[in-house]
Amino acid sequence: MRVLELSQISTIILKIGGSVITNKSAELEARMDIISSIADQIREANPKNLVIVHGGGSFGHPLAQRYAIRDGFKDESQITGFAETHHVMTVLNGLFMDALIWRGIPAVSINPLSCVLTRKGRIQCFEMAQLKQFLKMGFLPVLHGDTVLDTELGFTVLSGDQLVSYLAIQLKAEKILIGVDVDGLYEEDPKLSAGARMHERLSLEELKKVHESLGESSTAADVTGGMRSKIAELIPAIEHGVPALIFNATKPKYVYKAIKGERIRGTLIEKE
Numbered sequence: 001m002r003v004l005e006l007s008q009i010s011t012i013i014l015k016i017g018g019s020v021i022t023n024k025s026a027e028l029e030a031r032m033d034i035i036s037s038i039a040d041q042i043r044e045a046n047p048k049n050l051v052i053v054h055g056g057g058s059f060g061h062p063l064a065q066r067y068a069i070r071d072g073f074k075d076e077s078q079i080t081g082f083a084e085t086h087h088v089m090t091v092l093n094g095l096f097m098d099a100l101i102w103r104g105i106p107a108v109s110i111n112p113l114s115c116v117l118t119r120k121g122r123i124q125c126f127e128m129a130q131l132k133q134f135l136k137m138g139f140l141p142v143l144h145g146d147t148v149l150d151t152e153l154g155f156t157v158l159s160g161d162q163l164v165s166y167l168a169i170q171l172k173a174e175k176i177l178i179g180v181d182v183d184g185l186y187e188e189d190p191k192l193s194a195g196a197r198m199h200e201r202l203s204l205e206e207l208k209k210v211h212e213s214l215g216e217s218s219t220a221a222d223v224t225g226g227m228r229s230k231i232a233e234l235i236p237a238i239e240h241g242v243p244a245l246i247f248n249a250t251k252p253k254y255v256y257k258a259i260k261g262e263r264i265r266g267t268l269i270e271k272e
């Protein structure tokens with residue numbers, strides 16, 4: 001068996017948003033048709049260098065909110081809530097993993113709860129040895145936003161977006177692909193402002209300005225801060241020279257094309 005060196009692998013980090021694989025206006029509602037379609041596209045693309053991170057959507061977010069998990073440990077009643085929130089993330093992860101595994105994709109699930117510790121919500125340590133070895137051996141690691149232990153707060157919520165940026169920097173990724181349920185990054189939430197203009201290409205400096213200008217409608221979506229936080233998390237990876245594409249992962253073949261580097265509509269963000 002040929003085991004590659006990590007330096008030989010130009011990794012792609014693909015985030016599949018909770019807005020893509022769940023119905024965020026309901027609770028615990030997965031979009032199985034989209035999950036199946038994405039799994040088909042990943043099988044067809046057959047990538048050897050992919051890490052997937054999926055979000056919480058209508059699984060993790062409502063429970064995390066109900067028990068105020070992101071604010072940290074304040075009282076005993078949150079203990080069960082923490083366990084429940086983590087559990088529903090593993091249920092969503094299981095649905096996604098099922099779709100990959102039964103298509104013959106060598107996907108392995110990596111629970112952030114078991115390998116990440118945060119400090120005030122930021123990743124403090126992340127045991128990546130297994131993830132790196134899986135990549136070298138040709139597996140497809142799948143991670144997800146999760147509840148994690150925090151050295152200051154007791155516990156908190158770790159967003160998939162923070163994981164994406166962290167992994168992209170640590171693995172010196174070739175690119176980041178952010179799949180959401182809208183076509184890219186707009187001046188305002190396109191679901192609320194039909195005429196909002198989409199940014200097709202942004203430099204790092206332009207992205208920082210757009211981030212500053214995003215209003216309340218881009219913040220309030222969920223416990224991890226919606227589109228505005230997504231942009232804030234991306235900034236360090238772009239600073240490290242990793243380009244990112246925000247695109248609509250619900251559109252037919254867009255995940256396939258994004259992995260393959262084919263041109264699709266979206267917001268491309270590059271350092272210069």
Ligand code: ATP
Pocket residue numbers: 016017018019020024054055056057058061160179180181182184185186187188189190191214217218219221222224225226227228230
């Ligand atoms: P999750 O955190 O559950 O993984 P996600 O990563 O798919 O979800 P959200 O946090 O739900 O993403 O953000 C995507 C949503 O952000 C879109 O559905 C869109 O309506 C909303 N949105 C708000 N402001 C903007 C904006 N300026 N540009 C694009 N989308 C925006």
Ligand code: IP8
Pocket residue numbers: 018054055056057060061064085086089144145146147157158159160161223224
């Ligand atoms: O949807 C959130 O991850 P995200 C995970 O990537 C939980 O922000 C537990 C709500």
